[in-house]
Amino acid sequence: MAKRLIPSLNRILVEKIVPPSKTSAGILLPEKTTKLNSGKVVAVGPGLRCSNGNLIPISVKEGDTVLLPEYGGTEVKLGDKEYHLFRDDDILGTLHD
Template identity: 90%
Template sequence: MAKRLIPCLNRILVEKIIPPSKTNAGILLPQKTTKLNSGKVVAVGPGIHDRNGNLIPVSVKEGDNVLLPEYGGTEVKLGDKEYHLYQDDDILGTLHDDAF
């Protein structure tokens, strides 16, 4: 039976996107170009309450591709997969395929 993690408060569960280490032609890419600075949101918490008791929801949703900080997050292993937990304000932004 697979386990599912539902983050608490304003935490976000992210599966890091692992870029290819070589091109389709077989050319090995330098380690610098294979940084893990993006990921896919797998689960989100409900949010946090402000001083007045109003719920402040998490700013991303499941399925979003997000830009992650170079350091931080808590590594979590569920089954044979590795995930990372971040707080909502640690996420740097969302990534879209739209051209500028």
């Protein structure tokens, strides 16, 4: 059974979104259409505690679709699934339809 991970401090657990390489009708999509490096936020840490006792809250929340940097992040395997841990500051932004 897969374990559940609660990220520490200002870390964020992300499941990367693998873009479809075909349309539902089976037509192959050219690679450049599918290049956006995004993920779904699965869990967030409590935030970074500062020297003055304040907690800097995480800027994204569970369920957000986020734009990820091309490099970085720590690969984590929970059960069969592969996730990535990022620091809050490494998330480039949130994506909305």
